[in-house]
Amino acid sequence: MSSIDNLAQLFMKFPGIGTRQAKRFVYFLLAQDPYFVESLAREIAELNKSIAQCESCFRFYPRTGVTNLCSTCAEDADNTTLLVIEKDPDFDTVKRSGSYTGRYFVLGGTIPVLERDPSSKIRIRELLARIERGAVDGLSEVILALSANPEGDFTREYVAKTLTPLAEKFSISITTLGRGLSTGTELEYSDSDTLKHALKNRG
Amino acid sequence: MSSIDNLAQLFMKFPGIGTRQAKRFVYFLLAQDPYFVESLAREIAELNKSIAQCESCFRFYPRTGVTNLCSTCAEDADNTTLLVIEKDPDFDTVKRSGSYTGRYFVLGGTIPVLERDPSSKIRIRELLARIERGAVDGLSEVILALSANPEGDFTREYVAKTLTPLAEKFSISITTLGRGLSTGTELEYSDSDTLKHALKNRG
Incomplete structure (x- = not known):
C-alpha cells in the first residue's frame, strides 16, 4: 500500500x-x-x-501550566448552577451568548436510542462525582442543555433518571432548556413538535 | 489564538x-x-x-528511485493515444475499467465557466509540450476525457481550441468520450440532454 x-x-x-x-x-x-x-x-x-482536558468540566483548553483547571472553572463564578452540555463547541456557543454565568460540564456525546450500554457513551460517572463535589459548594441546579432531537431527548431522560437519587439526596433540582419557537422562525414553517412546546411554554 | x-x-x-x-x-x-x-x-x-509527481503524465505516484516517471508512463504501452483526464482519482477509475491501454495526462482541474485566465487553472502548456513530444513517438489521437457537466464542457472546448493548431500540424485527431445513457439508466428518468446525446450516438 x-x-x-x-x-x-x-x-x-x-x-x-x-x-x-x-x-x-x-x-x-x-x-x-x-x-x-x-x-x-x-x-x-x-x-x-x-x-x-479540564479536570472539572472536561473541556479541552490551552494548557497554562500551574493548574489542571480551564480558565472558566478556575475563575470565581456562580457555584449554584451546573450546565451539562454535549460537546466542546457547545461551550463556545453558550459562552458567546453571555446569558449564563454558572459552571459547565461537558458530557462528551449523546446516547444512540438503541444503545445497550449508555454509560459507555457519556461521562455519567464523572458527572455524578462532579455533582457530589458541587453539593458541598452550594450547587442547587443542574441544567441539562442537550440537543432538541431524539438522541438528545433520549440522553436527557437517561441522565435525569440516573441523577435523580443523588439530586434528591442533596435537594438539587434537575432542569432542561426551554423549548419553543427559535428566534426568526416563521409560524408557517415550524414543525408540530416545536409548536406543541411553544404553546405549552407560552408566557 | x-x-x-x-x-x-x-x-x-x-x-x-x-x-x-x-x-x-x-x-x-x-x-x-x-x-x-x-x-x-x-x-x-x-x-x-x-x-x-510523474514528469510525463503529472499524476502522483509512489517514488521508486531511479526514474522520474510513474510505473504506467515507464511501461511499454501504446504510444498512439493520449487520454487527458481532470484529476488523479480519474486515473484509477479508467485503469480499473481495463478499457484503455494508451498513455495518460492529468490536466489538474477544470476551468470555471467565467474564468478570465483559463490557462492558470489547468496544465495547458504542459499538455502542448507533451503532445509535441508525443508526435515524434507516433501519437495520433488525443482523447479529452473530462466531466460531462458545464465546467467539463467549457474546459473541453477551451482545450480543443488551444490544441487545434498543433494537432493539425502533426495530423493528430482530438476526440471526446461518447455521450449517451449510462449503464443502469432507466429511460423514464434520464434528462433531455442525455437523451439528445443517446439519440445522436445511436448504433
Missing part, C-alpha cells in the same frame, strides 16, 4: 469523511506547498502538548 | 471543509489515542518524501 492509501485510511476515521473525500484530502495535500504541509503535521503532532 | 484555532484554520483550507467541520476535526483528534495522532502527523510530514 502506498503512503497515499495509508494517509487516506487515517483521514477516513475523521467524522463525516468517506473514501472519496479522504483521497481528495491526500491529493489536496500533495498539491500544497511544503510549508503548509509541514505546519499541518507540526500542529497535529503538538496538539496534545499545548491542549489539556 | 490557541492551537485548537490554529489547527482548525489549516483544516478549513481542505476541500469542502467549513469552520464547523474544521473544529470538529480538531476535537476529534484531541479525543483520539496518541498513537493515531502521531501516525497522522508522521504520514502527512512524509507524504512528499514518498510520493513524486
